Ligand SMILES: [Zn+2]
């Protein structure tokens with residue numbers, strides 16, 4: 001029918017034409033993949049701020065944003081999707097306003113809540129990929145655990161000071177998960193937040209932008225079960241800008257979540273049997 | 289006096305605190321350097337869109353934006369500082385609106401004109417550093433030539449498809465200039481624009497974000513005449529994200545602009561004796 | 577004797593005089609990563625209060641990744657890997673900010 | 675005979691069957707980069723109409739950078755540099771988009 005011949009509107013052809021002609025994006029077929037994709041972004045802070053507009057600009061069909069924090073002046077040097085007129089507004093709502101204006105074709109859904117074991121499954125289930133743009137080990141374990149139990153791939157990144165790290169977790173249910181890399185959590189006192197350690201805006205911004213590139217590659221099928229190799233990318237901004245790629249271990253049979261005898265099951269997470277606060281220690285992490 | 293004891297307002301301390309505590313930024317002293325800095329950004333497109341908010345967020349005192357083009361729907365996948373409600377508006381004005389809301393402490397000056405040999409000197413003279421976010425060889429030669437004649441350092445970058453390049457030109461009047469690298473212009477038919485070749489939004493965005501990092505490093509004095517080594521960074525986004533650093537030639541004695549017997553002088557540029565259109569060939573480059 | 581480069585990233589350089597890359601020479605026949613870790617604790621951490629930032633219960637602290645020539649040490653035999661001249665051994669603290 | 679890797683970036687791979695990295699073996703005693711360029715033109719560009727994208731007036735076309743093991747060939751003697759086994763020779767087209 002007509003939809004098969006013209007799967008997109010003229011306005012969409014005009015809007016996405018300059019990316020559709022790039023080798024590797026798959027043209028119209030790739031653009032339809034992007035439109036059908038539903039991406040959940042957890043955290044609209046230093047990483048989320050560049051990720052969100054690039055995904056919206058590219059024409060990702062649905063973007064969910066989980067964040068219960070509000071815009072603060074002290075964030076604005078790095079959280080440049082927000083602005084001074086929005087101080088006190090929920091970050092997810094602030095981001096939604098910007099994305100709606102950038103690209104009205106994209107559906108933006110906001111979740112102004114703190115992700116936990118009892119609400120994560122319901123939220124995640126409506127999405128194809130999850131992006132971990134959070135700032136605590138607790139959230140990182142939770143997101144990975146839920147994603148493994150739901151069979152979802154995670155793009156996970158972090159940064160502090162002038163450095164950043166990025167990886168893909170549970171790729172296609174065969175790649176390693178967060179617990180494969182980190183079976184034991186770090187001691188709470190060894191963890192620095194952006195609040196304490198500080199961070200350079202465009203350094204964390206670069207890592208967020210890399211997350212957007214990885215997400216487009218996942219949606220467009222650049223990664224396959226055949227070519228995917230577990231990795232961790234390490235970016236450093238000062239004194240020289242470098243990006244290193246480390247070859248990482250595969251999925252671990254011994255992993256408590258993705259291994260042969262998992263104990264980190266959906267039931268254990270939802271019931272609260274897995275207590276993330278106790279697991280990661282009691283220190284109060286500042287939001288970053 | 290008071291200003292020496294408290295060189296910044298409480299609001300500024302609050303706004304910039306999380307970057308001031310990062311090792312290498314120089315704390316209050318570094319923040320004052322940022323406030324005193326005047327940065328000229330030529331081009332508010334795919335590279336300028338991430339550069340501008342990170343410089344404004346960081347507290348750069350004055351940002352000039354040169355761009356005579358207007359926002360178009362076909363740019364929005366990569367030019368995510370603008371939005372659909374601003375189609376038809378000058379990009380420099382659109383950007384100014386966003387930056388003013390992000391950080392009211394920053395003075396934003398717009399130049400809605402096409403840079404040429406007759407207007408460039410006057411504009412450049414009010415700034416400390418120039419960022420080349422343009423999209424044609426013509427503009428790249430012009431910006432480098434003017435900067436060399438004024439003794440200014442240039443952060444220069446470009447991108448196409450899923451790749452990008454970044455370099456620093458005329459560093460401290462001892463580093464190589466664009467003509468040192470490229471004494472002869474490419475034949476017009478060998479040059480692809482984003483219009484023809486296409487570009488992935490976050491790939492060009494990543495290169496722009498790298499420009500912001502380089503600019504902060506210049507302002508903060510991370511680069512010195514002693515430690516600076518000419519380089520060109522090459523980013524590739526697909527299929528794997530990589531960043532390579534190439535060690536480049538130094539300033540060339542034979543260079544027509546920065547060499548021993550320069551013919552590309554201010555007078556020659558301003559008078560039109562150096563005809564950039566003829567030099568680069570007559571093809572009409574589409575704006576990107 | 578073996579000669580390797582040892583690198584500290586992700587903020588770990590703070591406990592090594594803020595220097596990221598170090599040349600290290602260790603005497604002995606077969607020198608393992610375990611030996612290197614012992615050497616680092618004994619010879620390279622200037623403030624002994626910082627030792628807990630690097631090791632815990634006799635091995636690398638949870639949250640620190642160890643890389644042998646840019647590959648996860650789990651792929652290379654872990655603590656028992658025998659160092660070769662020219663190896664680059666990297667330790668990076670996992671970042672959590674966002 | 676010398677065995678090197680040859681790499682095409684910045685879109686140049688388009689004229690080499692979209693393959694960025696190539697293993698190249700060249701016969702002869704002292705093989706220079708100039709010889710390599712001649713070899714590439716003669717043996718590796720499948721469509722002869724594409725030769726002008728790579729060379730112009732007998733040398734690399736203006737706008738293409740040549741790197742020897744990640745260093746500008748101007749630092750290494752340019753066209754006269756003698757290839758060694760294991761060298762990586764990169765050619766990258768200069769990008770102009772923004
Ligand atoms: Zn696992």
Ligand SMILES: [Zn+2]
Pocket residue numbers: 464465466467468469539540543544545546547
């Ligand atoms: Zn020059």
